Amino acid sequence: MRRREFISLLGGALAVCNGSVRAEQTPVAVPRVGFIYPGSEEAALSRIDAIMSGLRVTGYAAPAQVALVARMAEGDPTRIAPLVEEILATNVDLIIANGPPVLHVARSATHTIPIVAIDLETDPVASGVAASLARPGGNVTGVFLDFPDFAAKWIEFLVEVHPKLSQIAVLWDTITGPVQIEAVKKVAETLKFQLVTLEVRRPSDFEEVFSTATRRGADAMVILSSPLISANVRKLAELSVRHRLPAITLFPDFARAGGFMAYGPNLLGLYRLVGIVAGKVLRGGSPAGLPIERPIKFELILNLRTANALGLSVPQSLLLRADEVIE
Structure with missing residues (x-):
């Protein structure tokens, strides 16, 4: 699937521009959200849609109020680090990290830009990602699963x-x-x-x-x-x-x-929750004080x-x- 075909499936909410994914028609500065997914564009489609749904809950109605800059590693873990660097170079306000490899690289690359993770394989406290579930204490929060x-x-x-x-x-x-x-x-x-x-x-x-x-x-x-x-x-x-x-x-x-x-x-439900958490951060919430979310259903x-x-x-x-x- 070509990138333009992939993005068009989002119903016009996102568009291709200079090799990245962003909101159409952004006449004023809008928050920029980086999205790094280790899999394919095809698999990323439903996840992005769920994230955008969560962002809308917090008042960010794409495409007018938020821009998404997306990169997919297409199953090649060696591409993750360069893609994180590429995302950071676009001056994003927040990074959504999908899975442990992306989270690890993103944490190493920045200690200041907020990171909202969806990680179903890591204990955030035992791994040192967070000081506690209630108060992560750093620049990372998000959705983690106690496996x-x-x-x-x-x-x-x-x-x-x-x-x-x-x-x-x-x-x-x-x-x-x-x-x-x-x-x-x-x-x-x-x-x-x-x-x-x-x-x-x-x-x-x-x-x-x-x-x-x-x-x-x-x-x-x-x-x-x-x-x-x-x-x-x-x-x-x-x-x-x-x-x-x-x-x-x-x-x-x-x-x-x-x-x-x-x-x-429910995986897409978790991605929607990631969008809600990301919206809270964009509204001024600090990842250090936003509790880590856990699946409840x-x-x-x-x-x-x-x-x-x-x-x-x-x-x-x-x-x-x-x-x-x-x-």
């Missing part, structure tokens, strides 16, 4: 549909850091499961890791969270069915795209068609707990 609780829940759901489960493959994007994989290892050790840890860094790794999981006799797969994963849920769903591996991940669209199960927050989505294709029997107790069942 470790999910490790036990995901495995619990898999065991309900696969009681003889003994070996679990774990797909891990190493660029997100160790928090998620350590949480899964801890749960697996407690429950006496064997883990097959499969590292990925780019979409081209997916085919090989699924083949490895099958070769090593994995009974199911846990797909850990990362921007790389969220941007490729359709491909991952297709691979999980082809390799007959019941899989679960954080992202609801995985199950909607044909994967077996998803349990996690989680969805369990089951794809019954996929379960049938994989020969799995989903117990009624689990179906009754599901927020959405795809039949």
Whole structure:
């Protein structure tokens, strides 16, 4: 998809100018918001739309009152640092950082420009991003997910549909850091499961890791969270069915795209919340004093068609707990 086609899908709210994305018709100075996304333009589209919706809640009605300068790394982590530098050179008033790699680079690049992060893989306090959840204390605030609780829940759901489960493959994007994989290892050790840890860094790794999981006799797969994963849920769903591996991940669209199960927050709802937080900062709020937000609503989505294709029997107790069942 070409950049001009991508931006036009936003309904005219944004336009291309000199290689960047900005609001149309800005006769007076307006706040400039930098947006760095590690995935593709296509995946970024719905996220940008949700952010703009959040900004409107705080009174920034694009395109007249806010300009968005967007850059996408297209799945190449080596592009993130140059893109952050490029964004900073446009004199943005705020940066929206998508995921741990972007956040890490942005924090290293500036200690003064406010950063609003959406990071589902990092503990902001333990990692030193924030002094506390209530008062971050620096130039970073945003939306973070306390992941470790999910490790036990995901495995619990898999065991309900696969009681003889003994070996679990774990797909891990190493660029997100160790928090998620350590949480899964801890749960697996407690429950006496064997883990097959499969590292990925780019979409081209997916085919090989699924083949490895099958070769090593994995009974199911846990797909850990990362921007790389969220941007490729359709491909991952297709691979999980082809390799007959019941899989679960954080992202609801995985199950909607044909994967077996998803349990996690509403992703676009989180991006809308990021837009609201960004609007508060643009209105004069300091990131140091704006509390870090946490998801409060989680969805369990089951794809019954996929379960049938994989020969799995989903117990009624689990179906009754599901927020959405795809039949």
